Amino acid sequence: MPVQPSPSAEPEQPDDAVPGAAEEGATITPYRDGPLIVRGDFRLVDQDGAEIDPGRRTVALCRCGKSGIKPFCDGTHKRAGFSAPSAPSRPRPAAQLRDVAGD
Numbered sequence: 001m002p003v004q005p006s007p008s009a010e011p012e013q014p015d016d017a018v019p020g021a022a023e024e025g026a027t028i029t030p031y032r033d034g035p036l037i038v039r040g041d042f043r044l045v046d047q048d049g050a051e052i053d054p055g056r057r058t059v060a061l062c063r064c065g066k067s068g069i070k071p072f073c074d075g076t077h078k079r080a081g082f083s084a085p086s087a088p089s090r091p092r093p094a095a096q097l098r099d100v101a102g103d
Contacts, residue, residue, distance in 0.1 A: 032086040035060035035073035044071070 026042035038044075038059050044052040052071070060073035064082035067074045 030063070030084070030086050033083050034077055035063055037061075 024040070026038055026040040029037045029039070031037060038054075038061060040057060042054075044054050044059075046052060054072075061071050062073045062077070063084060064077035064080055066076040066080045066082070068076065
């Protein structure tokens with residue numbers, strides 16, 4: 001189902017909402033073969049620092065690059081055959097450097 005920003009009042013939290021996320025700031029969840037789901041208190045800005053109003057506290061951000069409403073997801077990743085894991089397949093290089101430096 002496409003997720004679009006809406007000027008309506010804050011929606012009810014979905015059943016899979018992360019408990020306590022609002023107190024801790026934002027939680028970003030990469031969905032397998034889908035968007036990044038951002039929940040909680042966050043600020044969305046473009047590369048020039050101009051604020052983008054998400055219209056709600058939970059949004060889906062495009063990862064496939066095909067959405068017609070970027071930076072938001074419109075579900076196009078399904079038709080485009082986008083494939084990506086939910087978790088990294090290997091450690092980030094910076095994490096490896098920290099581990100070596102800490103030895």
